[in-house]
Amino acid sequence: MNGLIVKGSLLIYVILAGVSIFIMWKNSEAPDALKNTSAVVASLLPILIFGFSNLTPEKSEKTLHLMLMFDSQENRLTFGTYPSAYSTAFGFNESDLTPEGLKIIRTEADLMNKSGLDIVERIVVSKISGRFQFNWDYFFDKMKGPGFNQTTFTPGKMKGKQIIKQEAIKSIFKGNAVYDDDSIPVILQLCLPPNGRIVKQSSENSRKIIFKSKLYSVEFDISAQSTMVLQNGIPGILPRDPQNENRYYASFYTIKVTGTSSMLGRYSEDSKEYKRWHENVLDVASELDWEKINQI
Secondary structure (H helix, E strand, O other): OHHHHHHHHHHHHHHHHHHHHHHHHHOOOOOOHHHHHHHHHHHHHHHHHHHHHHHOOOEEEEEEEEEEEEEOOOOEEEOOOOOOHHHHHHOOOHHHHOOOOOOOOOOHHHHHOHHHHHHHHHHHHHHHHHHOOOOOOEEEEEEEEOOEEEEEEEEOOOOOOEEEEHHHHHHHOOOOHHHHOOOOOOOOEEEEOOOOEEEEEEOOOEEEEEEEOOOEEEEEEEEEEEEEEOOOOEOOOEOOOOOOOOOEEEEEEEEEEEEEEOOOOOOOOOHHHHHHHHHHHHHHHHHHOHHHHHHO
């Protein structure tokens, strides 16, 4: 309702201002024309101040720490005790972890190069696709219990949508060894706001994934950090192997997640739905954060 009042008031102002300026233009030689013109120009100052104050984009940032574990005895990724809060957060099945399912990982060193980044890229996209497969506007309600987190979601007022099909996702991430392997299942589709799209940028040591919409965008900047031996395992997730203390390795990645609004649409009539989408994407991504998983 407030938006309609504002638009109506501005429309009346523009019409009256336009008529007044037209009259002054036609009577530019009037005795008080210069003084009146100065007053008109001066009146623009508060309009410019109020108008440009709305052009500051809203920005939200989160830094996530993602961990992958490698079993050097079986030469595969592992999520330890299955199922667990760790494996559930990533959404993998055991079949995804075998050498036949992820042929690109053969040694712990592979996790620090292109192969590791390919896997993390796939994890991020699958996590977002899994939650926003059929709708992009949700109200999330979270409940925490002993050893688990439960999330229920209710659809919001979704005004249109953009469906990114499985074939398009695989095409966008062509060159990613995980997506290029047809034996590994891929989420059927991703639902984005109208005219939404995915942009991918790659370099030797990092990946960038951007989910774009007309009012908000969410960017994931992924980089590999380090690898360490898990001689003592991880309590509750990865049991220690007393026969081979150097069996398990952990590789760490930093994911910087940045949500940014457009300059012109931060306070538009659709901004609430788009802002909720951008906040929900950030929230879903945070489920991959090792520190958050470790608290469950």
